[in-house]
Amino acid sequence: MKPIIQVALDLLETDRAIRIGQEALEGGADWIEAGTPLIKSEGMDSIRKLREAFPAKVIVADMKIADTGSMEVEMAAKAGADVIVILGSADDSTVLEAVRAAKKYGARIMADLISVPDPVPRSGELEKMGVDIINVHAGIDQQMTGRDSLSLMKEVVREVSIQVAIAGGLDIGSCSMAVKEGADIVIVGGNIVRSADVTASAKAIRDAVDSPSVTGYSKKTVDEEIRSILGSVSTPNISDAMHRKGAMQDIFTMVPGKKIVGTAVTVQAFKGDWAKAVEAIDEANPGDIIVIYNGSRHVAPWGGLATQSCLNKGVAGVVIDGAVRDIDDIRRIDFPVFATCNVPNAGEPKGFGEINSEIVCGNQAVKPGDYIVGDDNGVVVIPREHAYEIARRAKEVEKTEQRLFEEIRRGATLSEVMDLRKWEKH
Ligand SMILES: O=C(CO)[C@H](O)[C@H](O)COP(=O)(O)O
Missing domain, CATH: 3.20.20.70 (Aldolase class I)
Known part of the structure; x- marks a missing residue:
């Protein structure tokens, strides 16, 4: 039968x-x-x-x-x-x-x-x-x-x-x-x-x-599956899947159109000190993302030379709670960098700080190995222990949206498709 x-x-x-x-x-x-x-x-x-x-x-x-x-x-x-x-x-x-x-x-x-x-x-x-x-x-x-x-x-x-x-x-x-x-x-x-x-x-x-x-x-292996699913969804999909948790505040793409998915190498740096941020490049494995807390909007721990070095190590991207400089070089290299703002100043390589300790970046806790996804909407951090589940849920969010897009393309409005008024809180 x-x-x-x-x-x-x-x-x-x-x-x-x-x-x-x-x-x-x-x-x-x-x-x-x-x-x-x-x-x-x-x-x-x-x-x-x-x-x-x-x-x-x-x-x-x-x-x-x-x-x-x-x-x-x-x-x-x-x-x-x-x-x-x-x-x-x-x-x-x-x-x-x-x-x-x-x-x-x-x-x-x-x-x-x-x-x-x-x-x-x-x-x-x-x-x-x-x-x-x-x-x-x-x-x-x-x-x-x-x-x-x-x-x-x-x-x-x-x-x-x-x-x-x-x-x-x-x-x-x-x-x-x-x-x-x-x-x-x-x-x-x-x-x-x-x-x-x-x-x-x-x-x-x-x-x-x-x-x-x-x-x-x-x-696939779990890591391959997580990366492949996260690569196919957006940071808004992930934010929905995480019930609005995980989004870093005040961190934006410096190279529009570039998306990153990878695991975090964390850096706790200090205002005016760029040594640990740059040394993290040598600690990173291919596919990692360097996530830096720097604590200053006025002195950059990162610039064009560090960015060029990332290419030699297969680093997938950089996220900085703080400033970045050499934005023209970074855009020419076409490498994904996310930061709070861009400035001309660098500090000194004094060597304070830590690599691969738990940090706070964009008001979110980030542990080494957590999954990081960045796109033109911003950056989200996904705790490693929940990454498979969040990736799967984000994919479901994306599928639901694809169907909603299709129904809106056919002429309905979003509130009609979702019957919004019926589901408002009373
Ligand atoms: O009964 C269900 C959930 O309890 C679903 O109908 C069933 O799991 C099939 O849906 P999907 O293919 O999305 O899993």
Whole structure:
């Protein structure tokens, strides 16, 4: 049987969900899912409207039922859902009630294994209780910390003989791999619904599951992945992902158009002393960014000669809480320097200060090894221990914006697309 593509409409408004769902169907998606956020936002009416808009399609209600199995299944089934999602971690009494109610109303039950402590044996139990489909799912927050569901899915496929679905940040490569490993249903949310071209993205997933290969699926090291994701997003995307934390104050690009991504070599320097700032070039590894606290807007710890030296060491950029000079040389070298201001004065190489101690730069704490991203908007620092998660979340912000841009290009305004008035604080 052809694998099923279930498009998860994790959106807040039903009308928008219907438009996006229609585009996904045009690209080859099979089942339409009312995502949990949509159900929480607009209730059972969202399922009714999806049923009405797509009378011939299987409608999945991602209710994530944790209790009152019978009542909630009845609500969703009567609103028009064909498949209703319960939590695999729900009590057996809830699962059994949900299964009984589903039989009564002609619906099927999908059990979501999200956060189930012993997912493989639990899948067998769920099957015995009459669940129709097991969904092996790495939730959206879990994905941001690096979880995926593929290896668990392989074990679940061996454990049960009912249909197995997989979900959790699936893209072309992972969908293809999942189908090769036995998935009957691939559930795709963000990589279809937040794409600027929903139809093309759904079509690409369709092609991948119909002719699966393992070639699109590759694992990078964590650092490679962080750098590659940060290279593809903007500092505003990162700031949104960090809930407005991380942006350095009063530090601007001196070479417009240059973007930097790298790990910090920190320098605590002192007013009028440029020795440690320049010595840091020799300590840096290729791809590092030198981040300097200098404490003066009038005497520069950095200029053209230091900038030229960076090229020999593969330094990716320089960020200075303080002044810079030789701005014409720096622009000619075309090297990314971010600073508070530019001045003609340098100080002396006296040698006070430290390299690679924790500093404050642009009013943000920076530790050696933290990730630094700079572009024409400014500079953000991302603590190393959270860098993977922040990078992944920033990518989600960027995807959401791409889709919003597309809808605005089609003629809507931002407040219309986001239904701003509805979501204002009351
Ligand atoms: O149920 C969900 C979140 O709890 C999502 O619908 C599911 O994870 C699919 O979306 P994505 O592909 O963006 O992960």
